[in-house]
Structure formats: structure tokens, C-alpha cells
Amino acid sequence: MMSEEKVQVETGWNFDNSYARLPENVFTRQDPTPVSSPQLILLNESLAGSLGLNAEALRSHDGVAVLAGNQIPEGAMPLAQAYAGHQFGYFTMLGDGRAILLGEQMTPEHERLDIQLKGSGRTPYSRGGDGRAAVGPMLREYIISEAMHALGIPTTRSLAVVSTGQPVIREKDLPGAVLTRVAASHLRVGTFQYVAKWGSAQDLQAMADYTIQRHYPKVANGEDRYLLLLKAVIQRQAMLIANWQLVGFIHGVMNTDNMALSGETIDYGPCAFMDTYNFATVFSSIDTQGRYAFGNQPQIAGWNLARFAETLLPLLHEKEEEAIKLAEDAIAGFNELFLQNWLEGMRAKLGIFGVEEQDEELIESLLQMMQKLGADYTNTFSALTNDKPEDTVLFGTTEFTEWNELWKARLSRQQESSDAVHQLMRSSNPAVIPRNHRVEEALDAAEKHGDYSVMERLLGVLSKPYEHTTEQADYTFIPEQSARPYKTYCGT
Numbered sequence: 001m002m003s004e005e006k007v008q009v010e011t012g013w014n015f016d017n018s019y020a021r022l023p024e025n026v027f028t029r030q031d032p033t034p035v036s037s038p039q040l041i042l043l044n045e046s047l048a049g050s051l052g053l054n055a056e057a058l059r060s061h062d063g064v065a066v067l068a069g070n071q072i073p074e075g076a077m078p079l080a081q082a083y084a085g086h087q088f089g090y091f092t093m094l095g096d097g098r099a100i101l102l103g104e105q106m107t108p109e110h111e112r113l114d115i116q117l118k119g120s121g122r123t124p125y126s127r128g129g130d131g132r133a134a135v136g137p138m139l140r141e142y143i144i145s146e147a148m149h150a151l152g153i154p155t156t157r158s159l160a161v162v163s164t165g166q167p168v169i170r171e172k173d174l175p176g177a178v179l180t181r182v183a184a185s186h187l188r189v190g191t192f193q194y195v196a197k198w199g200s201a202q203d204l205q206a207m208a209d210y211t212i213q214r215h216y217p218k219v220a221n222g223e224d225r226y227l228l229l230l231k232a233v234i235q236r237q238a239m240l241i242a243n244w245q246l247v248g249f250i251h252g253v254m255n256t257d258n259m260a261l262s263g264e265t266i267d268y269g270p271c272a273f274m275d276t277y278n279f280a281t282v283f284s285s286i287d288t289q290g291r292y293a294f295g296n297q298p299q300i301a302g303w304n305l306a307r308f309a310e311t312l313l314p315l316l317h318e319k320e321e322e323a324i325k326l327a328e329d330a331i332a333g334f335n336e337l338f339l340q341n342w343l344e345g346m347r348a349k350l351g352i353f354g355v356e357e358q359d360e361e362l363i364e365s366l367l368q369m370m371q372k373l374g375a376d377y378t379n380t381f382s383a384l385t386n387d388k389p390e391d392t393v394l395f396g397t398t399e400f401t402e403w404n405e406l407w408k409a410r411l412s413r414q415q416e417s418s419d420a421v422h423q424l425m426r427s428s429n430p431a432v433i434p435r436n437h438r439v440e441e442a443l444d445a446a447e448k449h450g451d452y453s454v455m456e457r458l459l460g461v462l463s464k465p466y467e468h469t470t471e472q473a474d475y476t477f478i479p480e481q482s483a484r485p486y487k488t489y490c491g492t
Helices: 002-011 045-050 055-059 061-068 135-150 189-198 201-215 225-247 294-316 320-332 334-349 359-373 377-385 398-412 418-428 436-449 453-462 470-475
Strands: 027-029 039-043 079-081 084-087 090-093 099-106 112-118 157-169 173-183
Touching: 002 055, 002 061, 039 055, 039 061, 039 135, 045 055, 045 157, 055 061, 061 157, 061 173, 084 189, 090 189, 135 157, 135 173, 135 436, 135 453, 189 201, 189 294, 201 225, 201 294, 225 294, 225 320, 225 334, 294 320, 294 334, 320 334, 334 359, 334 418, 359 398, 377 418, 436 453, 453 470
Parallel strands: none
Antiparallel strands: 027 079, 039 157, 079 099, 084 090, 099 112, 112 173, 157 173
């Protein structure tokens, strides 16, 4: 008890665990499984500060013990969450098979944020898995989630990665690790699917009221609050998926259990950012049909939201027919909302203020040209931003010359100055993204040689994606082999 008090006082943990007050059939109380010799690999000091945590205390023996799951800080109520999900279209019972929610940290800004340990050992939902995670995938999630945050895209974040001193067996023995993930919550479409299938009507209402209270308090007093909840979730997802498409991010596994109701990007398994622009790009070795390809992401998001709407039917209206109509009308609005967000973002990437009818055609013709000529997605927009079209493979082609004239004519029809146009493009087009080969280089140095300096440099560059500095130049190159299929694995 003495050591627990010490961790509390020094570190700044401030837990209030609302999820633990929900009906007990949606979780199982469970402590993380201790590991043999935890060592801190990475600590996100700026995130620690915003959580109200003392970074120095987190680096201490007791602090690392908490991040490894060897010690429970005072006020925490560890549990594993139950949920279900459609995985590649097939419904199944799931749950936190290798994660433990320590509790909810109340920050100095009065935010409520989940603190979850990922790779923390078996739970009742492990389905035969070992509940552990390897160093590589956990470092990968740290890199990409923090890159997403720097890009301004809603995402879970990574507080720390701790090595366990124990191997995990995959195709071979790999060093084990625990990631501390920070999220607005871990409520998912799959959470509602679980409650709708195995809970009572009261459980469903309790979960819906909880989600409203936690993420959408503005709709709490409305008579039709459950319909408003559905519409609010649709709105946030439309914005999120548009943001993904704008930076060329491919999630890889858009199962319903990986769609967070907060509107954050969650679960960085087989994900990556595109180099060469291609609508059909897939980054998962198990997605043989291309279900979760880059170009399919908006469609899949709509499909997932329809599954969410189905769970809410009993709350939308006492007559099923009426409930279905309300749900269908709400879901039908997703495509339009996505398109609005995406067009707004694409206009910004091209320095366009205001709206003209032919803008969509101008944008689509550029993307088609990029796909046809195998242009790098990020670098093409960077070249246009910096007025260096000669740096793209498009330059010199008849198609680009014609397109460029139309674009320049479009810019000339708006009142804004060329400086304002340039500023809008700079703030909308990242110079750097976590490119696959750079991420792999960092992971290789860390895993094989215990050298974390490569990763630290990469994280430093990725933390300021819109600065367009000369120091970033080395991180913008594409390797010659990037045309080859790039595959990542979920690490479970």
C-alpha cells in the first residue's frame, strides 16, 4: 500500500472511473498480468504534462511498474471491456483480449481520458491468445498515432512503451512490450453491437445515455436524443474519414470494433500512409479482397455506421418501422457530409477559397492524373504548395499543363492574395508523413540493435509536419522499391 500511495502522490494520477459504474456485463474486472523486468523505452513527456502527470515520476521504478502493469496506482479500477464486431463483414464476439483499462484520468483541463495498457496479458476475451504484444507493433502504434495527432487528425495517443523482458511467440520469438494508450474513450460501434446482442433493453439505454454524457452532452436533453446521438456520431465519422483521405492514410482494418464513437482514429495495426497515389491501395496482408482499400474507406464507414444504427433501433421509436425509417434517413446523410468535408479539405490543399461548381471536377482530374502517372500523393501537393511543379512526375505532360492552367484560372477568380493562398496550402499539405520505409528503419534499429535514436529523430520530424523546412527534406524521399506491395501485420 505504501508504494501505491507513493505512485499516487508523485505521479499525479487522478482517476474517476465512470465506465466501471456501468452494468457489469459490459466488462470484467481484471488486473494486468505482471512482467519480469520492465524497462521504459519511450515516454511522451508533453502528453504526460497535459494529463497532469509528472514525467520524472513516470520514469522512476514505481512509475515504470505502473506503465508495465506490475503496480496499480491508487484510484485505478482495472477492467477489460467486452464488445463485439463485424470483422471483414462477419459478426463475432470480441473484447479486450490483450488490453486493460486502468481507469479514466481527470486532467487539469477537466478532460476525462481513458488510460489503457495494451499488451498487458490474458483476459476472459483473449480467445486463446497470449494477451501480449511485441515491441515492434507497439512502437509502430506510438509513431503513427503521434504523427496523426501532429497532423491535426483526431486520434488515440501513446503515452509510453515499456519493454517487458519477456518474449512473445509469433512466427518467432519477439521481445515483448506494453503500450500505454490514451483515448477520449474506448466506446466503439462494437460495444453497442455487444449490448444489443447480449444485453437487456435497460443495458442498451444505459450505454446510449453514457455515450451521450461522455461525448455528446449537448444532445442530452433532447426528446429525440438517441437519434441526435446517431446523427452526431455520423457527423464526426464523416469528418474523420475525410481527414484520412486528405492525407492518404489507410487504416487497414475498419472492422466495427475499430470505429470509436468519439470520432477518434483507433487501433493502429496494419495501417500506413500512401506513397504513390492509388485508389486501390491495401495495407493489410489479410485483406485479400481489398475490402479496406484506401478508396473504399468512406463506403465502409457508412456500412459500419449502419450497423451502429441497427443497435439503436429500439431507442429510436417504439414502432420498428418508424425506427428503421429514422435510422435510414440519418445514415443516408453520411455520404453528403463526407463529401462536404472532403471537398472543403481538398479545396484548402489547392489554395481555393469559396465554392465553385467545377471545383470537384478540377480536384478529381488531378487525382486521376496522379493515379495514371504514379505520382507520390504527399510530395505532389507539397510541390504545388511550394510552386515547384517541376518536382512532380506530372510536370511536362499535356494533361498537367492543361490542368495547371485551369487551376491558375480558378485561383485568379478569388479575392484572396497569393500570400493567403500559399498560407492555406502550407497549413493543409504536410511536408512529411510517417513513410513506410522510415518507420521500418526506425523499428529495425530499435528491435535489432537497441538503437532508439533513429526513432527519436523520426518522431521529431513528424511532430511538425506543416513546417516545410529543409531539415525535413530527407524524410520526403520515396525508396525505389515503394512500388512493391507493402504489407503490415496486426501483431497479435
